[in-house]
Amino acid sequence: MVTATNETPSSSAATGQFLRIYGFLLIALAIECAVFEGIARYQGIRPFLSVDNLILILNQSAIYGVVSVGMTFVILTGGIDLSVGSMIAFGGVVGALVTRAVGGDSAWALASGWFAAMAAGFATGCVSGLFITRFKIPPFIATLAIMSSMRGAGYLLVQGTPVSDLPANYIFLGRYTIAGHVPVGVVVMLIVFIAGGILLNTTRFGREVRAIGGGEESARLSGVPVNRVKLAVYCMSSVLSVLGGLMLSSKLRSGDPTVGVGDELQVIAAVVMGGTSLTGGRGTIMGTFIGLLIIAVLATGLTWIGMESFGQQVILGVVILAAVLLDQFKGSS
Amino acid sequence: MSEYVLEMKDIVKRFPGVVAVKNGQLNLRPGEVHCLVGENGAGKSTLMKILSGAQPADSGEILLSGESISIHNPHHAQQLGISMIYQEFNLSPFLSVAENIFLGREPRLGKTPFINWSKMYQDAREILGRIRVNLDVRKPVNECSVAQQQMIEIGKALSFNSKIIVMDEPSATLTDHELDALFALIRELKEQGIGMIYISHRLEEIFTIGDRVTVMRDGEYIATKPVAEVTREDIIKMMVGRELTHEFPKELFERGEERLRVEGLTRTGAFQDVSFSLHRGEIVGLTGLVGAGRTEVARAIFGADRIDGGQIVLDGKNICVRSPQDAIHHGIGLLTEDRKNQGLILGMTVRENTTLANLASLVRGLFVNRKRERLVTISYVRDLQIKTPSIEQTAQNLSGGNQQKVVLAKWLFTESKVLIFDEPTRGIDVGAKVEIYRLMNDLVRKGVCILMISSELPEVLGMCDRILVMHEGHLGGELSRDEATQERIMQLATGETLAAMA
Numbered sequence: 001m002v003t004a005t006n007e008t009p010s011s012s013a014a015t016g017q018f019l020r021i022y023g024f025l026l027i028a029l030a031i032e033c034a035v036f037e038g039i040a041r042y043q044g045i046r047p048f049l050s051v052d053n054l055i056l057i058l059n060q061s062a063i064y065g066v067v068s069v070g071m072t073f074v075i076l077t078g079g080i081d082l083s084v085g086s087m088i089a090f091g092g093v094v095g096a097l098v099t100r101a102v103g104g105d106s107a108w109a110l111a112s113g114w115f116a117a118m119a120a121g122f123a124t125g126c127v128s129g130l131f132i133t134r135f136k137i138p139p140f141i142a143t144l145a146i147m148s149s150m151r152g153a154g155y156l157l158v159q160g161t162p163v164s165d166l167p168a169n170y171i172f173l174g175r176y177t178i179a180g181h182v183p184v185g186v187v188v189m190l191i192v193f194i195a196g197g198i199l200l201n202t203t204r205f206g207r208e209v210r211a212i213g214g215g216e217e218s219a220r221l222s223g224v225p226v227n228r229v230k231l232a233v234y235c236m237s238s239v240l241s242v243l244g245g246l247m248l249s250s251k252l253r254s255g256d257p258t259v260g261v262g263d264e265l266q267v268i269a270a271v272v273m274g275g276t277s278l279t280g281g282r283g284t285i286m287g288t289f290i291g292l293l294i295i296a297v298l299a300t301g302l303t304w305i306g307m308e309s310f311g312q313q314v315i316l317g318v319v320i321l322a323a324v325l326l327d328q329f330k331g332s333s
Numbered sequence: 334m335s336e337y338v339l340e341m342k343d344i345v346k347r348f349p350g351v352v353a354v355k356n357g358q359l360n361l362r363p364g365e366v367h368c369l370v371g372e373n374g375a376g377k378s379t380l381m382k383i384l385s386g387a388q389p390a391d392s393g394e395i396l397l398s399g400e401s402i403s404i405h406n407p408h409h410a411q412q413l414g415i416s417m418i419y420q421e422f423n424l425s426p427f428l429s430v431a432e433n434i435f436l437g438r439e440p441r442l443g444k445t446p447f448i449n450w451s452k453m454y455q456d457a458r459e460i461l462g463r464i465r466v467n468l469d470v471r472k473p474v475n476e477c478s479v480a481q482q483q484m485i486e487i488g489k490a491l492s493f494n495s496k497i498i499v500m501d502e503p504s505a506t507l508t509d510h511e512l513d514a515l516f517a518l519i520r521e522l523k524e525q526g527i528g529m530i531y532i533s534h535r536l537e538e539i540f541t542i543g544d545r546v547t548v549m550r551d552g553e554y555i556a557t558k559p560v561a562e563v564t565r566e567d568i569i570k571m572m573v574g575r576e577l578t579h580e581f582p583k584e585l586f587e588r589g590e591e592r593l594r595v596e597g598l599t600r601t602g603a604f605q606d607v608s609f610s611l612h613r614g615e616i617v618g619l620t621g622l623v624g625a626g627r628t629e630v631a632r633a634i635f636g637a638d639r640i641d642g643g644q645i646v647l648d649g650k651n652i653c654v655r656s657p658q659d660a661i662h663h664g665i666g667l668l669t670e671d672r673k674n675q676g677l678i679l680g681m682t683v684r685e686n687t688t689l690a691n692l693a694s695l696v697r698g699l700f701v702n703r704k705r706e707r708l709v710t711i712s713y714v715r716d717l718q719i720k721t722p723s724i725e726q727t728a729q730n731l732s733g734g735n736q737q738k739v740v741l742a743k744w745l746f747t748e749s750k751v752l753i754f755d756e757p758t759r760g761i762d763v764g765a766k767v768e769i770y771r772l773m774n775d776l777v778r779k780g781v782c783i784l785m786i787s788s789e790l791p792e793v794l795g796m797c798d799r800i801l802v803m804h805e806g807h808l809g810g811e812l813s814r815d816e817a818t819q820e821r822i823m824q825l826a827t828g829e830t831l832a833a834m835a
Contacts, residue, residue, distance in 0.1 A: 219678065
């Protein structure tokens with residue numbers, strides 16, 4: 001076997017590969033849906049599987065979805081970003097404050113708010129990234145510190161009171177729908193996922209992200225600009241968290257500094273569920289998307305069949321452990 | 334009662350694909366300093382790991398004071414009175430001297446779980462007193478000097494009532510003054526009847542402190558001699574005396590113009606004032622014993638480590654290399670010794686590894702041109718005869734030889750002018766070795782110049798046009814292909830000067 005094959009993978013081979021990578025996750029998702037559908041029918045309530053419900057599930061996972069794309073990149077480099085929950089709150093606060101300050105019910109005010117929030121997110125990501133790359137602070141510690149500071153900064157900006165009196169168009173990201181059915185948030189999430197997938201799979205940057213996670217020293221000695229790439233992923237994660245925050249504050253029509261507490265764990269759960277290795281190097285955007293859906297279906301389904309939220313948390317924990325355990329068995333075999 | 338406190342007989346240890354120790358023999362008298370010498374990879378460390386219980390022997394016998402024993406693990410070895418002092422100390426930096434000496438065996442207050450501190454401090458003082466070391470036993474270890482830490486290790490060994498102490502390169506990190514203190518301590522231990530196995534690359538130390546010397550080569554026992562009956566040259570001969578049976582596919586090319594020159598390269602603590610040049614058409618060997626600074630020089634030229642002084646000149650121009658990116662940009666490549674952690678991304682495919690160092694050349698607009706990437710990889714897989722089921726195979730599933738070829742493909746794709754090979758054939762089977770040598774010939778023919786770091790003297794002698802020998806961070810000397818012999822290289826590597834040899 002000296003030569004390697006030259007042909008472009010045929011479509012059936014590509015499908016086979018897709019199933020080999022994601023088959024396990026898709027089966028888990030399918031079983032989950034089937035179980036809820038079965039219980040719903042047994043209880044004689046409305047069927048669980050419907051187009052409306054699907055859109056509901058997607059809409060509820062839109063914010064976590066946007067944030068989890070950034071988190072996937074961070075974790076692929078072998079890092080972690082604990083500050084995303086605080087950045088969701090901070091982004092919403094900045095967006096709301098600036099929108100209100102510019103004033104009027106114009107698109108201009110809204111765009112200013114978005115831009116200011118994103119810029120703040122970018123700057124914060126740079127700070128995390130600089131501490132991690134320049135000063136070699138472990139990502140866990142650096143982003144834990146940023147998480148605390150930015151949570152506090154959100155409160156300080158509004159003196160603890162949520163920003164209200166926002167213009168009517170402020171709810172564009174959170175409550176508008178396209179063609180009467182598809183929420184804007186879902187479209188935003190899908191765009192972010194697709195862009196993230198393209199970035200990871202087809203660009204030099206994506207390749208370098210995976211190379212760093214797979215072996216940082218090898219990557220450095222192959223000329224990969226390790227620090228620059230790492231800085232970029234933390235900026236990306238921070239900016240996407242702010243985007244998630246804008247979507248949430250739009251949904252609430254308020255810039256509330258108290259939201260998003262603990263969201264980092266939900267987001268990490270989705271990424272890990274999707275098969276991304278916490279040690280870096282291995283993982284996909286598609287996996288994160290399916291992982292996100294598994295968690296969202298679980299939450300919606302449990303509510304659907306009438307389970308209260310404390311029980312849901314217990315079950316979510318069990319499912320995360322089971323998924324990671326199965327993934328490890330798969331990896332070792 | 335046996336004459337020997339320790340006898341190791343016919344020890345054999347195999348690792349997958351290699352026999353590390355073929356017939357290890359060693360015996361030790363009480364109160365004796367027994368030196369164990371051999372080149373890198375001669376099997377000294379493996380033999381000592383077996384003695385310390387870190388690895389089981391495949392066959393052979395170990396006798397302790399005449400009794401046959403088996404050593405299950407390092408803890409067991411300590412209980413048997415065998416202590417190891419490695420180059421890397423096993424001390425807990427934030428604990429005190431006394432706490433380290435009695436770690437896990439702290440004296441208690443009666444039967445309570447509480448530590449009897451005063452007794453512990455007193456016992457520690459007493460033990461250090463036995464070896465005439467004056468040290469505050471309450472001091473945290475990280476505030477002690479390296480030499481003091483070594484003394485603490487020895488004190489710890491004594492606290493186990495060790496009859497046998499193995500010292501692996503104890504002098505490597507000591508100053509001359511500290512070394513004198515160590516020798517005084519060793520003499521003290523001799524008086525107390527403790528047998529010591531002393532491993533060192535510095536042959537002069539054998540004559541200062543050793544009673545007998547055992548030489549190993551390629552995993553085999555060569556000889557044991559009283560130090561008084563041998564000369565330095567005898568030892569070197571025994572160390573390198575293998576026959577040069579390997580056929581090397583060396584091709585000689587005309588020596589062209591100078592390509593790379595380094596002048597006065599210095600990295601504090603690693604190497605000083607290293608100057609040499611590489612010319613078109615030649616392979617230059619860089620050899621020396623482990624720790625001589627060879628890899629460090631390579632890493633510095635490649636920008637992986639910062640340099641504290643000196644210049645790098647490429648094709649007549651001074652270049653500034655601050656990072657591997659700079660080096661790659663200038664056309665310098667480094668094939669690291671540690672392929673798994675520094676050469677390859679094991680979880681990535683052959684294709685991704687091949688193109689990693691020069692992805693920029695495959696980028697069209699925003700995207701990596703996958704089709705061209707595949708074609709490039711396939712051409713390297715074909716040219717280098719990389720045995721892989723497909724270019725999408727992950728690198729970890731390839732054999733050592735094929736992994737090395739993938740690393741080589743990566744550097745070929747960067748179109749490097751200067752390639753540094755660090756132990757290019759380590760852990761590679763014979764067939765693949767010859768293939769790597771042939772590929773080096775091809776590269777030289779194309780005008781690439783090669784710096785080859787290697788501990789394997791036959792390989793250095795077989796493939797290099799000139800040989801640079803390092804000794805303790807300095808360039809000890811340079812030998813041409815015609816004048817180089819294993820003995821002369823080893824003499825330079827152990828610190829003799831060219832003048833002294835003539």
